[in-house]
Amino acid sequence: MPRSGGLGLVGVPRICQSVAARGHQVDLLVAGDGYGYSEADLARHQGAKSVLPMAAEEIPSSFSEIDFPAYGRWAFAPTQPWIAQSTCRKTDFVLLHSLHSFPVLLGYLLARLNGKPYGIYLNGVLAPFQRLISFRKKFVYERIIARRILDEASFVVCSSVREQEETIPLKLTAPSIISPLGIDTAPYCNLPARGQFRDRYFNGHEGPLLLYLGRLNSKKGLDLLTEAVALVVAQEPNVRLAIVGSSDPPGFADEVIQWIHYHGLDDRTVMTGLLTGPDKLSAFADADLFVLPSQAENFCFALFESMSSRLPVVISDTVSWTAEVASSGAGLVVPRDPGKFAAAIVELLADKERRLLMGEQGHRLAQSFSWEKSGERLERAIDCVLRGNPLPSDLTQE
Numbered sequence: 001m002p003r004s005g006g007l008g009l010v011g012v013p014r015i016c017q018s019v020a021a022r023g024h025q026v027d028l029l030v031a032g033d034g035y036g037y038s039e040a041d042l043a044r045h046q047g048a049k050s051v052l053p054m055a056a057e058e059i060p061s062s063f064s065e066i067d068f069p070a071y072g073r074w075a076f077a078p079t080q081p082w083i084a085q086s087t088c089r090k091t092d093f094v095l096l097h098s099l100h101s102f103p104v105l106l107g108y109l110l111a112r113l114n115g116k117p118y119g120i121y122l123n124g125v126l127a128p129f130q131r132l133i134s135f136r137k138k139f140v141y142e143r144i145i146a147r148r149i150l151d152e153a154s155f156v157v158c159s160s161v162r163e164q165e166e167t168i169p170l171k172l173t174a175p176s177i178i179s180p181l182g183i184d185t186a187p188y189c190n191l192p193a194r195g196q197f198r199d200r201y202f203n204g205h206e207g208p209l210l211l212y213l214g215r216l217n218s219k220k221g222l223d224l225l226t227e228a229v230a231l232v233v234a235q236e237p238n239v240r241l242a243i244v245g246s247s248d249p250p251g252f253a254d255e256v257i258q259w260i261h262y263h264g265l266d267d268r269t270v271m272t273g274l275l276t277g278p279d280k281l282s283a284f285a286d287a288d289l290f291v292l293p294s295q296a297e298n299f300c301f302a303l304f305e306s307m308s309s310r311l312p313v314v315i316s317d318t319v320s321w322t323a324e325v326a327s328s329g330a331g332l333v334v335p336r337d338p339g340k341f342a343a344a345i346v347e348l349l350a351d352k353e354r355r356l357l358m359g360e361q362g363h364r365l366a367q368s369f370s371w372e373k374s375g376e377r378l379e380r381a382i383d384c385v386l387r388g389n390p391l392p393s394d395l396t397q398e
Contacts, residue, residue: 011181011301012097013065015121018182018375019382020063027064027087031077031103034067073249076102085110093382094118096153099125099146100138108149117154117385124159126166127296129219150174154385157378159299160320161397177381177395181299182371185363188308191285192278197242198286201270207238208349211287211311213280213302214294216247216271221293221316222256224338228293230263231342236349241265244283246274284309288355289348293336294319304369307331307362312355314344330362 013028020026066087068080080103088094088110096107096118104120111118124130131138138146150156153174158164159181167176198205210229214220222243229241247253253271260269275283290306290313297303297319306313313331315322322333332344348355377395384391 011123011299014182014184014371015097015374015378016095017060017063018371019378020060021372022375022379023062024379025062026060027066027091029080029084029087029103029107030065030067031070031075031080031101032067034065070102074101077106081106081110085113088114088116091116092386093154096120096149098123099149100141104149105145108145108152112152119155119157119381119385120149120153121157121159122163122167122298124163124296124298126170127163127219127298128166129295133218155381155391157381162320163298164397175391175396177377177391178397179374179377179381179395180369181301182374183301183304183308183366183369184371185308185367187281188284188305188310191309192282194285196286197279197282200282201242201272202240205240207240208236208288209286210239210241210289210291210345211244211283211306212242212291213244213275213283213306214292214300215245216243216252216256218252219295221295221336223259224293224336224341225291226256226259226263226265226269227338228291228341228345229265229269231338232345232349233265233268235346239268239349241269242283242287243269243271244273244275244280280305281309284311287311289314289345290331291341291345292316292319293341295336304366307359308366310356310359310363312348312358312362314341314348316341324365325362328361328365330358330365 016026016028066083068077068083070077084106088107094107094111094116096104098104098121108118151173156167156172156174156176158167158176158178161178164176164178195204198209202209212222212225216222229239232239243256256271260266272283284306290303290311292300292303292313293316294300295316295318299321300319303313303315303319303321307330313325315325315331315333316336317333318336325331326333332348334340334344348358381391381395
């Protein structure tokens with residue numbers, strides 16, 4: 001659902017488009033609101049970058065999107081099977097995204113029915129913390145069908161070595177490949193003039209501004225973040241916190257509000273909801289630090305968007321790509337402890353020159369992750385499956 005943000009909004013269309021750009025026909029079947037790449041949406045938006053992750057004129061002609069109404073958190077789409085069947089019958093390879101949803105189940109069943117090979121992006125669903133969410137439902141579903149979906153795949157796609165390591169205890173029979181997702185750094189090279197976000201949400205506040213951007217979800221560590229910010233405020237009373245993102249599930253925002261109130265941050269914190277386009281860019285332009293104490297992230301787009309915006313980061317050591325962030329000097333990586341997280345924030349707020357240097361280092365790191373590379377790796381994996389060849393060792397990390 002695009003209104004929920006996350007990988008579904010930012011990543012999936014670009015994964016498909018990166019393969020289509022290499023000369024392949026790619027049909028994206030979406031159960032839900034759609035991404036805005038259907039013919040009607042493209043005509044309405046006329047390439048507006050503020051609406052679409054990719055401008056209409058940049059979309060490969062060999063990419064198409066088909067949308068279906070969906071219901072519930074599992075995206076039940078009763079009208080999808082008929083067109084999905086005709087699409088699957090003529091395709092060479094089926095690619096599934098995530099695991100616990102009706103479209104993924106449907107894609108698996110149609111791939112088996114039509115004798116088509118398929119791959120599946122894990123998208124972080126097998127992280128230990130993520131598996132505990134709705135544990136009973138997932139346990140039953142995995143026993144009935146989800147384990148078969150994983151084991152019978154031609155390959156599963158992990159976006160990092162950490163995510164691949166999380167699959168080891170499960171002893172999946174399908175091979176796994178590592179294919180980092182990408183980031184288009186171009187939109188973040190020319191940010192709006194500084195001050196717009198502060199004027200809108202903080203009455204022109206000129207002091208330090210911390211930015212959390214992402215879904216409001218239990219795994220993101222917002223309870224730890226509010227506690228850490230309270231410790232920062234004890235030393236730097238002028239600090240403000242912006243929490244940008246939609247609530248997932250919808251009621252979780254109420255819990256965040258309670259944490260903010262408990263730690264006495266009501267007059268220092270703003271929750272904006274989901275921001276896109278220039279509004280989101282203005283948040284990056286006005287922030288001094290990006291902060292993320294998440295319990296698990298396989299490829300965090302908000303992290304790479306922040307680094308693309310030359311914004312230094314303070315992140316937990318449970319986030320993927322922490323080694324690269326630390327070694328490149330793009331930010332500080334700390335344990336998920338409120339005191340240590342607060343200390344890292346205070347340390348960087350006191351050193352503007354260091355923050356500027358980290359911002360430049362982060363921008364260079366983000367530039368090394370491109371959608372072109374992601375599409376090339378996925379294309380090679382699919383080509384090996386279709387030709388009956390072993391997966392390349394540089395993809396499997398063997």
